[in-house]
Amino acid sequence: MAKQKTVPRPLRRNEYLIVFHTTQAEKGWQDLAATTRNALATAWEELTANPIRNDKTCHPLKGPLAEIMRAGQTYTQRQYELPGGARLWYYVTEGPPKTVNLVNVHTHHPNATK
Numbered sequence: 001m002a003k004q005k006t007v008p009r010p011l012r013r014n015e016y017l018i019v020f021h022t023t024q025a026e027k028g029w030q031d032l033a034a035t036t037r038n039a040l041a042t043a044w045e046e047l048t049a050n051p052i053r054n055d056k057t058c059h060p061l062k063g064p065l066a067e068i069m070r071a072g073q074t075y076t077q078r079q080y081e082l083p084g085g086a087r088l089w090y091y092v093t094e095g096p097p098k099t100v101n102l103v104n105v106h107t108h109h110p111n112a113t114k
Helices: 021-034 035-048
Strands: 016-021 057-060 067-070 074-077 080-082 087-093 099-108
Touching: 016 021, 016 035, 021 099, 035 080, 035 087, 057 067, 074 087
Parallel strands: 016 099
Antiparallel strands: 057 080, 067 074, 080 087, 087 099
């Protein structure tokens, strides 16, 4: 039997692509997937649909964390809050493709935002 390959979920035309911008983000994502898979799946769905909404769960960071510079451009750094204190920090580029760039994935509430 041939080795099975996972079928990637196709994005709708209006959805955002999610990418790891750092190795820390990739490691943190893997750690969260091992412990909070359902909440992480919900976060993925919400971030691909509307990563720039502002509510209790998804919003810009404040103070010195509010902006992030990448490749000479300044972006608004945002946070998605998962249950139990985990946080996804990211910025959005409008592409194409429209992209959510994961910068940090915290498995617990980060001290920087306490």
